[in-house]
Each structure stands twice: as C-alpha cells, then as structure tokens.
Amino acid sequence: MDEGRRLLVGPDEAGLRLDAWLARRLPALSRARIQSLIGAGHVRLDGAPSRPAARVRPGQSALVTVPDATPAVPQPEPIPLRVVHEDASLLVVDKPAGLVVHPGAGTPSGTLVNALLARVADLSGIGGVLRPGIVHRLDRGTSGLIVVAKDDESHRALARQFAGRTVEKEYLALVLGSPPRASGEISRPIGRDPVHRKKMSTRGPRGREARTTWTLEERLDGAALLRVRIHTGRTHQVRVHLASIGHPVAGDPLYGGTRTPASRRAAAREALASLRRPALHAARLAFAHPASGERLAFEAPLPADLAGVLAALRAAARS
Numbered sequence: 001m002d003e004g005r006r007l008l009v010g011p012d013e014a015g016l017r018l019d020a021w022l023a024r025r026l027p028a029l030s031r032a033r034i035q036s037l038i039g040a041g042h043v044r045l046d047g048a049p050s051r052p053a054a055r056v057r058p059g060q061s062a063l064v065t066v067p068d069a070t071p072a073v074p075q076p077e078p079i080p081l082r083v084v085h086e087d088a089s090l091l092v093v094d095k096p097a098g099l100v101v102h103p104g105a106g107t108p109s110g111t112l113v114n115a116l117l118a119r120v121a122d123l124s125g126i127g128g129v130l131r132p133g134i135v136h137r138l139d140r141g142t143s144g145l146i147v148v149a150k151d152d153e154s155h156r157a158l159a160r161q162f163a164g165r166t167v168e169k170e171y172l173a174l175v176l177g178s179p180p181r182a183s184g185e186i187s188r189p190i191g192r193d194p195v196h197r198k199k200m201s202t203r204g205p206r207g208r209e210a211r212t213t214w215t216l217e218e219r220l221d222g223a224a225l226l227r228v229r230i231h232t233g234r235t236h237q238v239r240v241h242l243a244s245i246g247h248p249v250a251g252d253p254l255y256g257g258t259r260t261p262a263s264r265r266a267a268a269r270e271a272l273a274s275l276r277r278p279a280l281h282a283a284r285l286a287f288a289h290p291a292s293g294e295r296l297a298f299e300a301p302l303p304a305d306l307a308g309v310l311a312a313l314r315a316a317a318r319s
Contacts (some may be wrong), residue, residue, distance in 0.1 A: 009059045018045060019052035022064065027163030029066070032127055042067065073129050074103050076118035077110065083119075084298050089154040089291050090147055091120070095298040097143040098276045101287035102131045115146060118140040123148070124155035135159055136167075136233065142253075143303050144171070144282025149290070154195065156291040157290030162233060171228040171238055172204065172302060173218070174279035176261050176272070177249040180225040183215040186241040190234040199254055200236045202244045210234045212241040221314045222263030223250060223272060227283070237281060251275030252308075271312035279306055 007025050016024075019038060023031040035052045037043050044063045056062075072236040077098075093112070095101070100111045114125060114293055123133035126149075127197040135158045149155035161167050173235065189207025193199040201207075211231040218225040224247070230237050236255075242248060243255040250257050250272050257278060264270045286297035302310065 002133050005065045006053075007062045007064065009056045009058050009060045009062070013056060014058050015055050017052065018043070018050055018054045018056055018062070018128065019284070022057050022062065026064065028126060028159040037064065037066065040067075043258050069202055073115050074111065074117060078118050079110065079112075079115035079314035081112075081115050081119065084145065084300065085296070087289075089151065089289065090149055090158070091116070091148050092145060092262065092285065092298050095138055095143060095282075096303065097305070098142050099318040101137040102127075102134055102145070112146070112148075120148075120150055123150060124152045124157045126152050126159075136162055138282055139236065139239075139278070139280075141277035142171075142280045142282060143300075143306070145284060145285040145298055145300050152167065156285075158287065161287050164309070165231060166288070167235075168284065168297070169230050169282065170284035171230070172281045172283045172306075173214075173226045173228050173238060173242060174250045174257065174306065175224055175226055176222065176244055176257060177247045178219050178246060178248050179214075179216060179224075179245070184213070184245070185211045186210075186245060188241065188244055190237060190240055200234070202240060207233075208234060210237055210241065212237060214242075220310075221265050221268040221317050222261040222269070223313060238292040239278060245260045252280075253276035255314070263316075265316045265319065267316035268313055271309050272314065274312075275309060276305070279309065 013021055013179050019034050022034045028043055030201045040054050041049050042065045046060055082090055082094040084094050100107045102113045103111050125132055127134040135147060135149050135155060140145055149158055165271040188202040190200050190202060190206035190210040191204030193201035194204055209232060214226045216224060228238050239249050239252055239255045261269055261272045281302055284299050289296055
C-alpha cells in the first residue's frame with residue numbers, strides 16, 4: 001500500500017462532491033474506483049472517514065491511500081487476439097464484436113482481460129482486480145481498437161490523455177436513415193435514462209457534458225455510413241447521440257436500431273435485418289506514447305460482418 005497522497009481543496013472547488021473532486025484531481029482513478037476507496041476508508045477528509053456525496057470546502061485536506069493491486073481474480077485463457085501494436089508499455093488490440101472487455105456480472109470468463117493475462121505476465125494493476133491494464137472500454141457489441149497499459153506508469157499517462165481529451169477516437173457507424181447534411185455536431189448531456197435504467201439518455205436530469213461530431217461517408221438505401229468522432233467518453237455515447245438525432249446505429253436493439261428501415265429495396269432491408277449487433281466499429285485511435293511522447297495512430301478495417309452488410313447495401317443500390 002502506498003503512503004497516501006494529500007490534496008487540498010482550492011477556493012474554486014467549493015461545493016463539489018468528494019468523489020467528483022477526487023476524480024478531477026486524480027484522473028488515473030475512475031470515479032467508481034474512488035467511490036470504492038472512500039467506502040473502504042482509504043480516503044480521510046480532514047482526518048476522518050467521509051462519504052462520496054460529501055461536499056468539500058476550501059482549505060479542507062484529503063489523504064488518499066491506494067491499496068496495492070490485488071492479484072487478478074480472472075484466470076489466463078488462450079483466447080486469440082488481433083494485436084495491431086505491442087511494445088514494452090502497451091498493446092493496441094482490434095477487439096472483435098462479442099468479446100466483453102472485462103469480467104462482470106454474468107461474464108466471469110472469456111473476456112479481453114482473460115486473454116491479456118495469458119499474453120502479458122504483469123499487467124498494470126491500477127484498473128483494479130477485474131480490470132488490469134484496462135484504460136478505456138468498448139461495448140460488447142462494438143468492434144475495433146482499444147489500448148491496454150502494461151505497467152502502472154503507462155496506465156497513468158494514458159488515463160491523463162483520456163481525461164484531458166487528447167486521445168482521438170473515431171468510429172464508423174452504419175445508421176438508419178440518411179442525414180440531410182454532410183456533417184454535424186451533437187452536444188447533448190448524457191446520463192442514466194430516467195425510465196429504463198439499463199439505457200443512457202440525453203433526457204436524464206443528471207446528464208454529463210458530451211460532444212460528438214460526424215461526417216457523412218456514404219449514402220445508402222435507407223441507411224448511411226458515418227465517420228464519428230467523440231470528444232468526451234460517456235457510456236454508449238455514439239449510440240445515444242446518433243439515436244437522439246433520429247439516426248440510430250443499425251442493429252442496435254437498445255436504441256432503436258432494429259426498427260424496420262425505410263429502404264425501398266427488399267435486398268437492402270434484408271441486409272440491415274441480418275445484423276446481429278450494433279453496426280459500430282472503433283476504426284481509428286491516436287494518442288501520445290506514454291514513454292516516448294511520440295504521436296501514434298492506428299486504424300482497423302471494418303470486420304467481415306459489417307463489410308458484408310455494406311457490400312450488400314451497395315449491390316442493392318445497383319440493382
């Protein structure tokens with residue numbers, strides 16, 4: 001266990017929740033991780049235990065102690081991975097759709113973490129027991145690029161870049177309908193849906209700032225291919241934002257992407273109906289290498305399932 005880090009509340013931070021204030025000051029730790037540290041008594045506010053929702057006051061002092069990383073509960077599993085890049089500090093993996101990033105309720109094994117434990121001897125422990133090396137994540141049904149930290153120093157450096165919004169994340173999304181413009185921006189807060197707790201929404205009362213930009217790559221019959229860049233990292237951000245402008249990601253059952261498409265040709269409708277997951281792919285990822293500072297950029301082509309649907313839509317348009 002480390003000796004702890006002491007932080008002082010500044011005059012412009014008055015009234016923030018303790019967990020939110022610490023998340024701002026300690027970007028290498030997720031808010032959920034901070035809340036668990038507070039609950040376990042590893043955060044002392046003016047020398048005493050506190051609650052995540054406690055409001056901080058200028059001049060208050062917090063001592064944060066992070067326990068040593070516990071050996072990961074998940075076991076190594078020889079799951080094949082498409083590694084786009086690997087060096088002493090990190091890996092960049094092209095994750096297939098269907099692969100869960102880390103163990104959780106209902107998915108105790110068969111995850112990216114299990115595969116990583118079989119490949120890397122000593123992953124960064126900052127992510128916690130179930131998330132060693134994991135700096136960010138992709139939804140189960142989303143394919144594409146994800147970066148994994150091998151050591152704690154790299155993990156902290158990458159986390160700072162994600163928190164500082166200097167990481168470039170671009171997606172290819174096949175959406176229902178065709179936007180009238182060639183590009184656009186969506187700036188709508190995202191929070192938990194007030195009615196359906198498993199969904200996120202732009203209508204929630206406690207949404208957090210979220211910004212997405214998109215450009216039109218190709219118009220299709222009753223659908224469109226968009227290149228989407230996210231400038232914040234909210235849960236389900238691409239899916240929620242595109243659904244909020246009336247163009248849900250095709251094949252997405254949670255946000256309206258499985259409705260009957262407005263395609264004139266039966267072949268196009270059949271192609272879209274054949275999707276078994278959201279047609280969303282993390283196509284490009286760029287960041288500064290945590291050790292050298294060199295700017296790295298990686299691209300991953302559309303996987304076979306999405307490329308096949310796209311080809312079918314193009315063929316239908318020609319028929």
